[in-house]
Amino acid sequence: MTSDSATPAATASGLLRASPLPALEARVLLAHVLGWRRTELITRGDEPLGAAAVANYRALEARRAAGEPIAQIVGAREFYGLTFEVTPQVLIPRPETELLVETVLAAIEPIPYARVLDLGTGSGAIAIAIASVRPDARVQAVDRSPEALAVAARNAGRLLDRARPGGALQWLQSDWYAALAPSSTFDVIVSNPPYIAAGDPHLDAGDLRFEPRGALTDEADGLSAIRAIVAGSGPFLAPRGHLWIEHGYDQASRVRAILTAAGFVQVASLPDLAGIERATGGIAAPQ
Structure with a gap:
């Protein structure tokens, strides 16, 4: 033998x-x-x-x-040039989400010590990528999942300089804005929320079968989380503050309508590298 x-x-x-x-x-x-x-x-x-x-x-x-995702098997995925720990408790970072990072960085480019809020941070990919480029920025990241926040904190500890001039990146367990201090204000709010509609066949196919369902779908029409983020943003946005949200490939026009109805100005959608409108945002109207 x-x-x-x-x-x-x-x-x-x-x-x-x-x-x-x-x-x-x-x-x-x-x-x-x-x-x-x-x-x-x-x-x-x-x-x-x-x-x-x-x-x-x-x-x-x-x-x-x-069918198990490669990222979960090896426990890591590269995003914005950084290697993030990935577990079944967090959404796998995807290349199209880098568009949000680039958009936020452009918005805060002229603002020293810019204040950024990342809603539904998951692995911390968006917040950490922004902080890696802008170490002076004051970034706060929230998620309702303590398991996701633990992954995000480990990623930050490994990927970021602990002595950041703008102070440590802050993590907070919160259902969107619920646990934020009422006095909190931000120059930019950014989110990659659950936007897949309940019953969408994609939820039962490919990698999505292994990812946290709550990070993928709102168990409704795919827009309820986006409506909540837009509706709750007012008290937390600085004058002329930006709000940017990732959404599905066919949701751009509806997200623009939600932002416009809420009083945002300069509302626009941006295409990803495939030419698909993936991020929509606007500026808080002057009071």
């Missing part, structure tokens, strides 16, 4: 050739198991692998084949 390490599949090259997964996914999982850089899968591709490494890879391969 030959050992695992003597079989053709017990090398990196052999495992990748035999994998039922798309090539990129297989490479990500194998590099994670081996602790190798992706280039090493080529340069060291014919090295014999130990039985434990092979077994670990095949276990992860089976999890991915069953």
